[in-house]
Amino acid sequence: MITNNEITGAEIILQALKDQEVDTIFGYPGGAVLPIYDSIFGQNFLKHVLVRQEAGAVHAAEGYARSSGKVGVLLVTSGPGVTNVVTGLTDALMDSIPVVCISGQVPSHLIGTDAFQECDTTGITRPCTKHNYLVKDVNKLSETIHEAFEIARSGRPGPVLIDVPKDVQFAKAKYIPKSEVTFKSHRIKSGSSEIDIQFIEKLVEHIQQSKKPVFYVGGGCLNSGPQASHELMKLVQKTNIPVTTTLHGLGCYPGEDPKSLAMLGMHGTYEANLAMNECDLMINVGARFDDRVTGRLDAFSPNSTKFHFDIDQSSINKNVKVDYHTNTDITLSLRAINEHIESRGVNFNQSQYDQWWSQIEEWRSKNSLFYEQGDEVIKPQHAISRLYELTNQKDTFITTEVGQHQMWAAQYYKFSKPNRWITSGGLGTMGFGMPAAIGAQMANPEALVIDIAGEASFLMNIQEIATAVQYKLPIKIFILNNEYMGMVRQWQELLHGSRYSESYVDALPDFKKLAESFNAVGVRAKNLSELDNAINEMISVDRPVIADIWVDKKENCFPMIPSGAAHNEMLLSKYDKEKPENQEKGKVLV
Amino acid sequence: MSNASVYPTPINAFKQSKRSVLSVIVDNEPGILARIVGLFSGRGYNIEALNVTVVDVENNLSRITIETLGEERVIKQIISQLEKLVPVHSATNLANLEESYEAEICLVKIEFDNDDQDQKILNFADIYRTRTVQKRQYLVVYEISGTSERINKFLDDLTTISGIKVELVRSGPIGLGI
Numbered sequence: 001m002i003t004n005n006e007i008t009g010a011e012i013i014l015q016a017l018k019d020q021e022v023d024t025i026f027g028y029p030g031g032a033v034l035p036i037y038d039s040i041f042g043q044n045f046l047k048h049v050l051v052r053q054e055a056g057a058v059h060a061a062e063g064y065a066r067s068s069g070k071v072g073v074l075l076v077t078s079g080p081g082v083t084n085v086v087t088g089l090t091d092a093l094m095d096s097i098p099v100v101c102i103s104g105q106v107p108s109h110l111i112g113t114d115a116f117q118e119c120d121t122t123g124i125t126r127p128c129t130k131h132n133y134l135v136k137d138v139n140k141l142s143e144t145i146h147e148a149f150e151i152a153r154s155g156r157p158g159p160v161l162i163d164v165p166k167d168v169q170f171a172k173a174k175y176i177p178k179s180e181v182t183f184k185s186h187r188i189k190s191g192s193s194e195i196d197i198q199f200i201e202k203l204v205e206h207i208q209q210s211k212k213p214v215f216y217v218g219g220g221c222l223n224s225g226p227q228a229s230h231e232l233m234k235l236v237q238k239t240n241i242p243v244t245t246t247l248h249g250l251g252c253y254p255g256e257d258p259k260s261l262a263m264l265g266m267h268g269t270y271e272a273n274l275a276m277n278e279c280d281l282m283i284n285v286g287a288r289f290d291d292r293v294t295g296r297l298d299a300f301s302p303n304s305t306k307f308h309f310d311i312d313q314s315s316i317n318k319n320v321k322v323d324y325h326t327n328t329d330i331t332l333s334l335r336a337i338n339e340h341i342e343s344r345g346v347n348f349n350q351s352q353y354d355q356w357w358s359q360i361e362e363w364r365s366k367n368s369l370f371y372e373q374g375d376e377v378i379k380p381q382h383a384i385s386r387l388y389e390l391t392n393q394k395d396t397f398i399t400t401e402v403g404q405h406q407m408w409a410a411q412y413y414k415f416s417k418p419n420r421w422i423t424s425g426g427l428g429t430m431g432f433g434m435p436a437a438i439g440a441q442m443a444n445p446e447a448l449v450i451d452i453a454g455e456a457s458f459l460m461n462i463q464e465i466a467t468a469v470q471y472k473l474p475i476k477i478f479i480l481n482n483e484y485m486g487m488v489r490q491w492q493e494l495l496h497g498s499r500y501s502e503s504y505v506d507a508l509p510d511f512k513k514l515a516e517s518f519n520a521v522g523v524r525a526k527n528l529s530e531l532d533n534a535i536n537e538m539i540s541v542d543r544p545v546i547a548d549i550w551v552d553k554k555e556n557c558f559p560m561i562p563s564g565a566a567h568n569e570m571l572l573s574k575y576d577k578e579k580p581e582n583q584e585k586g587k588v589l590v
Numbered sequence: 591m592s593n594a595s596v597y598p599t600p601i602n603a604f605k606q607s608k609r610s611v612l613s614v615i616v617d618n619e620p621g622i623l624a625r626i627v628g629l630f631s632g633r634g635y636n637i638e639a640l641n642v643t644v645v646d647v648e649n650n651l652s653r654i655t656i657e658t659l660g661e662e663r664v665i666k667q668i669i670s671q672l673e674k675l676v677p678v679h680s681a682t683n684l685a686n687l688e689e690s691y692e693a694e695i696c697l698v699k700i701e702f703d704n705d706d707q708d709q710k711i712l713n714f715a716d717i718y719r720t721r722t723v724q725k726r727q728y729l730v731v732y733e734i735s736g737t738s739e740r741i742n743k744f745l746d747d748l749t750t751i752s753g754i755k756v757e758l759v760r761s762g763p764i765g766l767g768i
Contacts, residue, residue, distance in 0.1 A: 122621055127632050131676040134620065151676060186679045187617075314670035317663065 030077025032104030052463035058088025063439025079117030094426025098157035130158030191311035210281035219248030220286020231334035255414030270368035299566030401457030404486035431460030563589035639762025
């Protein structure tokens with residue numbers, strides 16, 4: 001019986017989004033989502049951003065989520081609409097980004113008939129989402145959407161997909177508000193909310209006894225919220241322990257602080273990696289011992305007692321065996337540690353780590369991020385350093401594509417706050433940065449949003465510049481143009497006898513003219529004397545800008561721990577004659 | 591002609607491996623089996639046997655029993671990964687319980703062509719206390735249940751009788767903690 005308060009599935013979706021306080025949705029229409037688009041028309045709480053390809057929608061949703069701490073939402077049609085977001089969903093899964101994707105599906109009675117624009121959406125996206133649904137009954141639609149949002153943001157966040165057949169979008173049911181839905185506890189894997197007091201006592205005890213401790217901070221600290229960074233800083237100030245962060249941990253601890261050893265891992269600093277190698281106490285706060293961080297596992301930090309904070313039980317002892325762990329939310333745990341220290345009046349001997357710090361200073365004096373900027377050709381590292389100097393007074397968000405420029409950005413741009421750094425780490429998705437910048441700008445309209453790009457990555461989702469122009473999003477695309485797929489070229493040089501197979505990008509567009517053809521602004525710097533002007537012009541224009549920065553074509557990203565090597569087997573620069581011992585072995589790794 | 595598979599036989603890969611039986615309670619919803627099977631194939635784990643049935647109609651729960659091979663560390667990781675799946679209530683390694691019981695059921699069809707074979711088959715059937723499902727001239731179908739090991743032994747014994755044709759189906763082990 002249809003009563004007055006029944007509404008269509010499409011309207012239920014809109015109601016649920018409103019209830020979930022969604023204000024922005026990225027999407028692209030098509031046959032199987034027309035009823036939802038009809039509901040979007042004529043409402044005013046939800047801003048729809050029309051992307052130019054669905055891949056752009058999912059990366060924009062990721063950028064929105066990372067820069068705001070909220071769930072990113074996208075809407076795509078069936079078939080190719082969905083297959084185009086598979087990469088982005090995988091990206092969000094790898095980097096633990098909360099995203100909800102609503103996809104249209106062919107009408108229920110056509111499912112399984114190889115209908116036009118039909119694909120097995122839940123089948124295809126099952127391994128690349130945290131969870132997914134095919135909603136066949138409109139009466140279950142409200143609850144499903146609310147559960148999807150809860151799953152996306154709880155515990156270790158991730159992408160959730162809801163596939164809605166077209167007939168379900170037309171069918172009518174009563175809307176069930178969020179406040180009336182109770183979730184089954186086993187379905188929301190939110191980690192423990194209980195403080196593990198034994199873990200805390202052990203950790204404090206170990207901190208007091210250790211001679212060479214180090215904090216190893218990852219994206220989990222970011223996902224726990226800005227309070228986690230705040231508690232971390234308090235703890236670091238009290239204990240005087242050095243901090244290194246993963247690629248995703250950048251910003252969780254201020255990069256300019258003297259206790260920061262900057263990033264660790266394959267392209268991390270000398271001091272960070274050697275501190276990890278030689279420490280006697282490793283405190284892992286929300287990092288997952290990724291292969292880019294650990295290097296050769298059997299030589300990874302051989303003499304340390306390892307403590308691991310991770311909300312995801314499956315991250316414990318997956319790659320590296322740890323001595324103590326807790327699955328409680330990081331903010332809660334760190335706060336409890338700080339409170340424990342205060343209430344028990346635990347004192348830390350400030351000179352306890354003097355020797356350790358002087359060792360670290362010695363490593364630091366190697367100046368592993370040194371580069372030589374000549375008079376003419378712009379060094380890519382210098383371009384990032386100048387970008388940092390000229391933008392760090394503003395509230396700046398940096399997104400990146402994937403490759404050398406990404407690593408240089410991580411090395412030379414210093415972040416003082418969490419959520420300002422948005423990059424594709426786990427999956428390493430070229431084409432991520434520009435749509436992510438669109439998402440970040442939507443979430444932070446007043447902020448300066450810059451996509452540090454390489455010309456090859458930028459070309460992968462170049463169509464989205466039209467999106468930025470349409471919505472007057474003044475994002476800046478800062479291209480370190482070396483005409484190569486730089487990281488591929490670097491590996492070919494180091495591991496494949498400088499045989500640059502297919503890594504040179506011939507027939508590049510004129511990026512300045514390209515910008516103009518999209519009604520964006522193009523600027524260019526061909527040499528050092530033009531660099532600062534180009535950056536300043538880029539920042540001052542209140543429109544989307546493509547800055548084409550011509551950099552040294554042959555520059556490599558150092559320091560580098562080659563695949564299969566250990567932390568203490570780093571290459572520091574091109575002058576470093578020591579070739580990695582495991583070169584052949586490293587070649588087969590990625 | 592070689593019958594070799596294009597996939598290597600993973601004998602050496604499982605040298606350190608232990609057989610484990612995992613018991614997983616899940617919401618009985620579409621795609622749950624695919625999620626579990628996909629987790630195993632995607633992460634390179636091994637499924638030796640698999641059994642799925644609804645066990646609680648009222649609460650819509652199924653119990654999935656998976657026999658797998660792996661080092662202790664890998665089994666722990668499998669359990670953690672299973673517990674991360676949204677519809678999974680619990681995943682237990684039966685070997686870690688103080689008390690658990692296992693059983694498997696097997697149907698065996700045996701075709702033969704003389705009385706001597708018949709006698710030998712009957713003898714084994716008697717020793718293993720099989721249940722006769724069907725018997726006619728030169729054909730018998732038995733049902734045997736118990737631990738997988740017991741069924742293996744029965745099947746091994748049958749191979750000592752020459753000239754008979756055996757076809758069989760096994761449920762894979764199911765198990766319950768006490």
